[in-house]
Amino acid sequence: MKKQFIALVLSLCLVGIAGNVALAKEGPFDNGGGSWYHSNVSLTTEGSLLLDISDKKIVQQQKHAVQAEKKQQQKQNNPKAVRFVLEIDQEFTDVQNDWSREEVMEAIAKGFVKGYEDATFRPNSSVSRLETLAMIINAQGLKDEVAKYTLSAEQKVLLDKIPEWGKNYIAVALDKGILTAEELKSFNPQQAAKRYEVCLYMSRIIESDDSKKSTETKVFTDEEQIPAHSAKYVRQMYMNGIIKGYPDGSFQPMKAVKRNELVTMLNKLDDTYIKGFEGSTIKGTINSVMVVEGGYKITIETQKGETVEVKTNSNTKMIYQGKMLDTNITIKSSQQVKVLLDENGNAVLVRVSDAITTSTDDDDDDDD
Numbered sequence: 001m002k003k004q005f006i007a008l009v010l011s012l013c014l015v016g017i018a019g020n021v022a023l024a025k026e027g028p029f030d031n032g033g034g035s036w037y038h039s040n041v042s043l044t045t046e047g048s049l050l051l052d053i054s055d056k057k058i059v060q061q062q063k064h065a066v067q068a069e070k071k072q073q074q075k076q077n078n079p080k081a082v083r084f085v086l087e088i089d090q091e092f093t094d095v096q097n098d099w100s101r102e103e104v105m106e107a108i109a110k111g112f113v114k115g116y117e118d119a120t121f122r123p124n125s126s127v128s129r130l131e132t133l134a135m136i137i138n139a140q141g142l143k144d145e146v147a148k149y150t151l152s153a154e155q156k157v158l159l160d161k162i163p164e165w166g167k168n169y170i171a172v173a174l175d176k177g178i179l180t181a182e183e184l185k186s187f188n189p190q191q192a193a194k195r196y197e198v199c200l201y202m203s204r205i206i207e208s209d210d211s212k213k214s215t216e217t218k219v220f221t222d223e224e225q226i227p228a229h230s231a232k233y234v235r236q237m238y239m240n241g242i243i244k245g246y247p248d249g250s251f252q253p254m255k256a257v258k259r260n261e262l263v264t265m266l267n268k269l270d271d272t273y274i275k276g277f278e279g280s281t282i283k284g285t286i287n288s289v290m291v292v293e294g295g296y297k298i299t300i301e302t303q304k305g306e307t308v309e310v311k312t313n314s315n316t317k318m319i320y321q322g323k324m325l326d327t328n329i330t331i332k333s334s335q336q337v338k339v340l341l342d343e344n345g346n347a348v349l350v351r352v353s354d355a356i357t358t359s360t361d362d363d364d365d366d367d368d
Contacts, residue, residue, distance in 0.1 A: 085110055126259075130166045223251070282310065282339040316349070
């Protein structure tokens with residue numbers, strides 16, 4: 001009877017140990033740095049010494065449990081979660097006749113960029129390297145991560161030459177691999193970003209399986225000007241529809257990127273890869289249009305074959321071929337439409353076009 005009692009106690013202890021191990025998230029099996037090791041000692045929740053544990057299966061199960069939890073956390077923090085656009089509260093005075101007017105309005109609504117206090121956008125101004133990286137990171141939906149980022153003492157020294165507002169942006173860019181530590185050594189935050197550099201930065205956030213097309217074939221007439229290590233990334237951006245180059249077939253890789261060029265690239269990057277606003281964007285063909293009080297009621301057949309109805313209001317910006325639309329201008333059925341919605345389902349921006357094409361620009365000099 002005594003032996004049976006001892007055996008029962010030992011069985012209960014083993015069950016308790018298995019439970020404690022299964023609930024543990026760090027130590028005795030995880031050293032906090034991702035290195036897993038085996039412990040010969042287990043403790044009860046009260047800290048009493050129990051017995052040796054050597055069951056590798058338990059260790060492996062615990063490792064998988066922690067990895068699953070980390071994956072779930074990453075999924076919750078995924079910047080590809082549905083995002084909504086903001087109301088466009090002003091029209092910039094210097095883009096009304098610019099080829100990029102629609103692109104600027106979309107980028108503003110998505111929060112990728114901002115204008116200036118004097119109600120201008122300065123579409124033909126160059127963009128610094130720091131500003132370029134900040135816009136790319138904003139397009140990825142990482143603003144909150146930037147705001148909450150805490151720099152270590154080592155990082156503060158490393159980023160000493162970066163303006164205060166941009167330190168967190170560069171830290172995140174380094175963490176995400178958009179900028180490399182080697183590039184940081186010669187990084188001049190105020191220097192205008194070259195066109196090939198923008199392609200290099202953007203290529204690093206495109207997953208390999210999104211870029212299956214060959215990047216070995218020459219696509220621009222002036223590729224000899226592209227630094228050898230960057231040529232394939234420029235081609236990658238072309239093959240993914242992010243850039244198109246100039247009408248004469250050149251890319252002008254060493255030219256400073258302009259603000260209107262960059263916002264166009266950001267919109268295309270979002271549409272084709274990031275897709276942060278995919279859940280709040282309607283794309284399709286206009287079936288019917290009805291003028292109603294305060295705007296239009298537009299029936300759309302989406303690219304997924306669904307029929308949806310969108311109503312515009314006095315705050316909705318509607319644009320066609322670079323011109324703002326109002327109820328005095330006829331919108332035709334069969335035209336293509338792209339509608340961006342806010343968190344309440346209101347239409348913020350409606351872009352109407354005549355046919356489904358890759359985004360084209362009317363500028364004589366540039367076609368990005």
